[in-house]
Amino acid sequence: MSDAAPYVSSFVLEYAYKRSLGPVLSEFFTGLRDGVLKGARTADGRVLVPPTEYDPQSGAAIDGLVVVSETGTIVTWTWVEHPDPKHPVDVPFAFALVRLDGTDTDLLHVVVGDRQALSSGARVRLAWKPAAERVGAMTDIAGFHLLAG
Amino acid sequence: MSTDPKSPAEPSARPPVTRFKSPVRIAYEVAAGAVTARFLDGIMQGRLEGRRCPTCEKVYIPPRGSCPTCAVPTSEPVDVGPRGTVTTYSVIRFPFEGQVLTPPYACAHVLLDGADVPLLHIVGDCDVDRVRMGMRVEAVWTDELAATLESIRYFRPVDEEDVPYEDIREHI
Numbered sequence: 046m047s048d049a050a051p052y053v054s055s056f057v058l059e060y061a062y063k064r065s066l067g068p069v070l071s072e073f074f075t076g077l078r079d080g081v082l083k084g085a086r087t088a089d090g091r092v093l094v095p096p097t098e099y100d101p102q103s104g105a106a107i108d109g110l111v112v113v114s115e116t117g118t119i120v121t122w123t124w125v126e127h128p129d130p131k132h133p134v135d136v137p138f139a140f141a142l143v144r145l146d147g148t149d150t151d152l153l154h155v156v157v158g159d160r161q162a163l164s165s166g167a168r169v170r171l172a173w174k175p176a177a178e179r180v181g182a183m184t185d186i187a188g189f190h191l192l193a194g
Numbered sequence: 195m196s197t198d199p200k201s202p203a204e205p206s207a208r209p210p211v212t213r214f215k216s217p218v219r220i221a222y223e224v225a226a227g228a229v230t231a232r233f234l235d236g237i238m239q240g241r242l243e244g245r246r247c248p249t250c251e252k253v254y255i256p257p258r259g260s261c262p263t264c265a266v267p268t269s270e271p272v273d274v275g276p277r278g279t280v281t282t283y284s285v286i287r288f289p290f291e292g293q294v295l296t297p298p299y300a301c302a303h304v305l306l307d308g309a310d311v312p313l314l315h316i317v318g319d320c321d322v323d324r325v326r327m328g329m330r331v332e333a334v335w336t337d338e339l340a341a342t343l344e345s346i347r348y349f350r351p352v353d354e355e356d357v358p359y360e361d362i363r364e365h366i
Contacts, residue, residue, distance in 0.1 A: 052226035052234050052341050059219040061291070066214050074211040181211030 069098045072110050074181040080173050082186070083110040084148055091149040095183075115171035116192065117145035122156060122163055133184055139163055143189055145171075155188035168192040229259040232271070234341035242333070244309050246270040252310040256343075275306035276333040278313075278349065279357045281366045285322045300325040304349050305365045312365060318348030328356035 066074060069085065073096050076083040085096030085107040094113055099106060122141035128134060133155050141163075142151035156169060169189035179185040226234060229245060233256050236243040245257035245268035252261065253272050260267050283302035286295075300322045303312035317325050318334065331349035339345045 052231055054224050054226075054342075055221070056224065057219065057221045059217060062216045062218060064214045064216060066212055070214070071210050071212050074214060078208070078211055181214070 067098060069096055069107065069110070076110070076112075077183070077185040078179045078181040080176060080179065080185075082113050082115060082145075082171065084113045084145075084150075085109075086111045092147060093150045094145055094148045094152050113148050114146035117143045117148075117152075117169055117171075117189075119156065119163065119165055119167045119169060120144050120151050121165055124160055124163070134188065138188070141169075141189065143169055154183070154186060156191065157188050158191040162191050227259060229257050229268070233257050237343070237345050238339050238341055240335050240339055240345075241273060242275040242306060244272050244274045244306075246272050253308060254311055255306055255309040255313055272308060274308035277352060277354075278304040278306040278309075278331055278333075279362055280317065280325065280327060280329040280331060280349075281305050281312050281362045282327060283317065283325050285325065298322045302331075302349065303366065304331060305362060310365060313343075315343070315346060316348040317350070319350035324351070326356070328359060328362065330354035330357065 073083055082094070083096065084092040084094035085098075086092055086109055087100040088103070088105055088108050089100075091100075092111060092113060093101075093107075096107065096110055120142040122139040124137070124139050125132065126137050128136065128138065132138070134157060136157060137160070139156040139158075139160070140153065141156045142153055143156075144151050156163065168191070170192055172187045172190055173179070174185055174187045233243055242255060243257065244253045244255035245259075246253045247261035247264055247266065248269050249264040249266050250261060252263070253274060254261070254268060255274050257271070258268060281303045283300050285298055285300050287298045289297060295316070300317040300320070302315060302317045302325060304315050304317075305312045317329075317331060330352050332352050333346045334348055334350050336345050336347050
């Protein structure tokens with residue numbers, strides 16, 4: 046066994062993936078850049094956010110995208126007391142599943158606010174990043190704020 | 195976090211978003227354990243030290259602390275090489291992101307003399323079209339030895355007869 050200082054090597058494994066979005070996700074991400082949140086409407090009237098390209102229940106093509114509400118309800122959440130550099134915000138926050146009003150799926154995003162006020166069922170409102178910082182990504186949504194009451 | 199009270203904005207005149215960057219990045223550190231540290235100590239002295247399994251008697255290089263077949267500690271250090279035999283190889287003729295060497299170059303499995311598993315390395319001082327299975331090679335070391343397999347610059351051909359396939363087929 047070596048008596049010297051231990052050998053330590055640093056490695057970075059990185060794949061610089063770029064994906065083309067296709068018509069449905071292109072419209073969704075263009076909407077995010079432009080400050081409009083859209084979901085997919087299925088033939089039977091459900092609204093899926095983020096949109097899928099096909100109805101996951103029937104496999105049918107979706108019936109186009111519709112603008113959805115920027116307010117919703119926390120379905121469930123987990124608290125992050127010590128954000129690491131990869132997290133989207135640098136203050137304590139919650140990852141939450143948010144059911145936007147009028148939609149039928151849950152959106153995973155960030156909630157910043159008073160931990161004591163967080164609960165399943167709490168009402169939240171979407172907060173956009175400033176328009177100049179939006180690029181067409183989920184992080185164009187800065188997060189969700191708790192609504193008073 | 196900030197809000198933009200003007201949102202949702204009217205549709206932009208900018209072109210639609212059609213592509214999406216989703217890089218995958220993992221940064222990590224590997225600390226050498228006792229067996230690998232001893233191997234690297236040997237590299238710093240220009241030696242290639244493998245380790246033998248007491249049960250199946252296979253010699254692993256780079257050494258492993260335990261035999262993956264027999265699940266017992268590899269007890270005995272064994273010097274191997276510096277000559278060896280190319281068991282299989284691949285010629286890289288195209289460039290790619292992050293490439294260190296200039297193509298064309300040959301990556302090869304080199305079965306060092308005394309070892310039972312091949313070492314992945316480069317064949318140099320040799321036209322890539324001459325690299326072949328069974329070819330005899332030897333390690334060429336860098337002037338400054340460091341605790342890395344890059345202390346071997348490459349393996350170069352030596353003037354010996356090729357090894358028949360039957361003698362390497364269990365060690366490809």
